[in-house]
Amino acid sequence: MRYIAQKLGLFVLTLWAAITLNFFLPRLMPGSPADAAIAKLSQNGPVTEATRAAIEAQLGVPTGSMWDQYLSYLHQVVTLDFGVSYTFYPQTVSSMVSTALPYTIGLVGVVTILAFVIGTLIGVAAAWKRGTWLDSLPTLTGSFLSTFPYFWTALLLLFFLGYVLHWFPTSGAYAATTTPGLTPAFVGDVVQHAVLPALTILITSLGGWIIGMRNTMINTLGDDYVTFAEANGLRGRTVAIRYAARNAILPNLTGFGLALGGVVGGSILVEQVFAYPGIGYLLFNAVIGQDYPLMQALFLMITVSVLIANFLVDILYGVLDPRTRR
Amino acid sequence: MTSTQNVRIQSDRTGDTIAAPSRWRAVARMVSTVWGNTKARIGICILGFFVLVAVLAPFIAPYSAKDNSFERNADASWAHWLGTTAAGEDVLSQLMYGARISLVVGFAAGILSTIVAVLIGLSWGYLRGFASEAVGFVVNLFLVIPGLPLMIVIAAYLQNGGILMIVAVIVVTGWAWGARVLRSQTQSLRGRDFVTSAQFSGDGSTRIVFREILPNMTSLITGSLFGAATSAILAEAGLEFLGLGDSSIVSWGTMLYWAQNSNSLLTGQWLLLFAPGLCIALLALSLTLINFGVDGISNPRLREGKGR
Numbered sequence: 001m002r003y004i005a006q007k008l009g010l011f012v013l014t015l016w017a018a019i020t021l022n023f024f025l026p027r028l029m030p031g032s033p034a035d036a037a038i039a040k041l042s043q044n045g046p047v048t049e050a051t052r053a054a055i056e057a058q059l060g061v062p063t064g065s066m067w068d069q070y071l072s073y074l075h076q077v078v079t080l081d082f083g084v085s086y087t088f089y090p091q092t093v094s095s096m097v098s099t100a101l102p103y104t105i106g107l108v109g110v111v112t113i114l115a116f117v118i119g120t121l122i123g124v125a126a127a128w129k130r131g132t133w134l135d136s137l138p139t140l141t142g143s144f145l146s147t148f149p150y151f152w153t154a155l156l157l158l159f160f161l162g163y164v165l166h167w168f169p170t171s172g173a174y175a176a177t178t179t180p181g182l183t184p185a186f187v188g189d190v191v192q193h194a195v196l197p198a199l200t201i202l203i204t205s206l207g208g209w210i211i212g213m214r215n216t217m218i219n220t221l222g223d224d225y226v227t228f229a230e231a232n233g234l235r236g237r238t239v240a241i242r243y244a245a246r247n248a249i250l251p252n253l254t255g256f257g258l259a260l261g262g263v264v265g266g267s268i269l270v271e272q273v274f275a276y277p278g279i280g281y282l283l284f285n286a287v288i289g290q291d292y293p294l295m296q297a298l299f300l301m302i303t304v305s306v307l308i309a310n311f312l313v314d315i316l317y318g319v320l321d322p323r324t325r326r
Numbered sequence: 327m328t329s330t331q332n333v334r335i336q337s338d339r340t341g342d343t344i345a346a347p348s349r350w351r352a353v354a355r356m357v358s359t360v361w362g363n364t365k366a367r368i369g370i371c372i373l374g375f376f377v378l379v380a381v382l383a384p385f386i387a388p389y390s391a392k393d394n395s396f397e398r399n400a401d402a403s404w405a406h407w408l409g410t411t412a413a414g415e416d417v418l419s420q421l422m423y424g425a426r427i428s429l430v431v432g433f434a435a436g437i438l439s440t441i442v443a444v445l446i447g448l449s450w451g452y453l454r455g456f457a458s459e460a461v462g463f464v465v466n467l468f469l470v471i472p473g474l475p476l477m478i479v480i481a482a483y484l485q486n487g488g489i490l491m492i493v494a495v496i497v498v499t500g501w502a503w504g505a506r507v508l509r510s511q512t513q514s515l516r517g518r519d520f521v522t523s524a525q526f527s528g529d530g531s532t533r534i535v536f537r538e539i540l541p542n543m544t545s546l547i548t549g550s551l552f553g554a555a556t557s558a559i560l561a562e563a564g565l566e567f568l569g570l571g572d573s574s575i576v577s578w579g580t581m582l583y584w585a586q587n588s589n590s591l592l593t594g595q596w597l598l599l600f601a602p603g604l605c606i607a608l609l610a611l612s613l614t615l616i617n618f619g620v621d622g623i624s625n626p627r628l629r630e631g632k633g634r
Contacts, residue, residue: 017467029483140365143618147610149560151567151582152603159591159599258469265474269564273586283475284568287482295479302475310470 003318011311018303022296023073027066082297087289093297096282101301103173104278107194108267111201116256118202119209120249126210127217127248128240138210146207150266154200154273161196168196171275197267197274205263212255217248250321257313261306356545359623366619372612376605380425389416391423391576399593408597411581412588420576421601427577428609431489431562435496436555442497443504443550448535450505451512465509468502477561481570488572492565496558504550511546515539545623552620556613563606578602 034056038047064072076082082093122142126135162170169175174189220226221244229239268280275281279298286294318324360366379386388407389396394414402409408417450461477495484491515521516539524538540547565571566579569587573580581602590598 013463014467014470017463018471021467021471025479026483029480143614144607144611147556147560147614148607149563149567149603149610151564152599152606155582155586155591155599155603159596163591163594261470261472262474264472265564268474268478269567272568283478287478287568287570290482295482299475299479303471306472307470 003324004315007311007314007318011307011314015304015307018307019074019077019300020070022300022303023070025299026292026296077300083293085286085294086291087285087294088291093294096294097279097297097301100277100279100282103276104267104271104280105305107197107276107278108201108264111198112205112256112260112263115202115205116209119206120213120245120252122206123210123213123252124217124240124245124248126214127221127244128236130218130221135214139214142207142210144207145203146205146211148204149269150200150204151269151273153204154197154270157196157200158273161199169193170196173277193276197270197276200270200273201263201267204266205259208255208259209252213245213248213252216251217244220244220248223247250317253313253317253320257310260309264302264306352544356548356623360616360619363619363622365615366617366622369612369615369617369619372608373616376425376429376609376612379422380429383422383426387419387422389419391415391420393419399588399590399595401595402597408601409595411584411598412590412593413584417581417598417601420581421578421605423576424578424581424602425605425609427489427575427579428559428562428606431493431496431577432555432559432609432613435493435500435558435562436551438493439497439501439554439558440504440547440551442501443508443554444540444547446501447505447508448512448539451509452516452531452535452539462509465502465505468499469506471499473499473557474561474564477565478568478570481565489575492562492571493558495565496561500554500557500561504554507550508543508546511543512539515542545620548623549617549620552613552617556610559606559610559613578606 034052037055038052080094082097085091085093085096088096119142122138126138129135158170161167169192173193174180174186175193178186178189180186223244226239226244229243234243264280267278268283270276271278271280272284279302283295283298283302285291286298361370392415394411396406396410396414396416398410398414399412400406400410406416406418408421410416411420446461446465450458450465453461476499480495480498481487481491484495487494512535521534521538524534529538562571562577563579563582566573566577567582567586569583571577571579573583579602582599585595585598585602590596
């Protein structure tokens with residue numbers, strides 16, 4: 001219980017810090033959205049003071065002291081009211097984010113857990129057969145694949161499996177001809193559209209799990225209890241899975257939480273390549289359209305999601321490792 | 327028994343004088359350990375190849391990287407081994423010049439973020455009490471905040487910043503991992519006898535941290551340098567692919583940006599997509615491979631060959 005309370009406290013503190021960072025980030029940067037808009041206008045001629053005031057009012061440029069701005073920002077965050085999007089006027093930022101979020105969470109969540117499980121199993125096998133081709137083949141392929149830029153893997157899969165072989169649809173999350181809803185036809189369509197982005201993330205993130213698990217597993221294989229288990233004449237598979245892997249997985253689990261940030265970042269690039277209507281694609285469009293309210297809300301969403309995932313991993317760690325419960 | 331007596335007894339027995347090993351010999355040993363690892367040797371060769379191409383680009387590239395006087399969207403031919411871009415530039419020449427940007431950004435950002443990581447990681451590991459907790463909180467915050475989204479947001483605010491902006495953004499977002507690794511090593515070294523003896527002889531904290539502890543972490547620092555450079559290269563390519571850098575320069579990232587925006591997928595020019603990405607992957611791979619050898623410096627279990 002104490003462990004959970006401690007982690008919960010840290011989580012709330014980190015959450016507050018991330019939210020505050022998101023508040024200061026645009027304020028630390030030179031210029032403002034209004035300046036950018038005025039700079040664009042001034043190319044056509046001088047901008048009057050009245051025009052400037054009108055633009056600032058339209059874009060909702062914050063007024064009042066920093067403290068007042070901060071309080072109203074916190075209020076916005078708590079009520080999930082991030083204002084109106086610049087580029088997709090008059091849609092609210094919150095509605096756009098909530099439309100996009102399920103796609104990204106579904107895609108990234110499922111694929112990351114899949115990659116973690118597959119990668120960890122391969123890593124166990126590689127460490128157990130250390131020095132043979134069963135070790136060097138997955139380690140080398142894994143480290144090669146993990147250096148692939150996400151967007152490049154995405155482009156290659158898109159080109160060969162999408163454009164050349166026509167196996168999978170090339171963009172979007174569902175075909176324009178199907179109506180969204182919980183029908184088998186729609187779900188099947190969504191799954192089919194998700195295959196290429198999912199495959200990209202799987203291929204690129206698998207290597208990290210293989211190598212991480214292999215390295216911690218090699219360290220545990222040197223421990224006395226493993227030697228003892230082997231000396232007792234236990235079957236190889238029993239020693240590998242129930243003795244060594246069981247202990248080696250703990251540090252890898254911490255890595256899972258941290259690596260998630262990298263996968264989420266990579267998924268932005270992947271979503272952009274496949275025009276997959278998730279958070280990443282929306283962020284890309286917000287950046288291109290200089291849609292600052294949308295951008296700020298999206299960054300906050302991504303950060304908070306990763307923080308929550310990390311918190312859940314911490315809790316899981318506490319459940320799996322009895323030493324933390326002391 | 328004091329440590330001086332101990333040393334004298336040992337030196338009498340072996341007949342050697344105890345002198346600090348020469349720094350160059352230590353470096354040479356490290357290099358030979360790394361070279362002894364097959365994977366690292368392959369990595370060094372690939373990296374060397376890219377460095378050579380980048381340096382010699384003006385002499386070996388068939389055309390200038392920005393010469394757009396050729397046929398557009400041409401397929402591979404004898405005149406243009408990898409074809410031409412939608413703007414009529416030679417792909418092979420762009421690829422050769424592009425190596426410069428990736429190498430410079432990768433190593434500049436890698437070195438700078440490693441310096442930040444060393445400064446913060448070591449002082450964090452040496453500090454105790456509240457200050458240590460506070461630094462730890464900041465580092466963990468930067469660790470869990472996803473790097474690429476943060477980079478994208480910062481780059482979006484600093485419009486059209488070019489290469490320097492990209493380096494700065496990568497450094498700001500990329501130092502935390504190294505800091506954490508170096509911190510745990512500092513903590514384990516902090517309790518060793520040589521640190522205690524330095525404390526007793528009245529050395530200041532700064533001197534202890536940077537003259538006593540730092541030299542013992544050379545391999546770890548080298549490792550995090552290559553790691554940081556790898557992620558810097560990938561991040562730079564990613565940002566430029568999204569069009570967030572200076573898209574008028576010739577780099578592997580901008581090549582892919584223009585390739586995607588000119589619909590090379592539809593025209594079937596797969597070489598234009600394949601070549602720059604492969605270069606990014608190979609360069610990143612070479613640094614990862616070198617790190618396999620660097621791991622062997624501090625952990626003999628991971629060594630290969632004679633040095634084992």
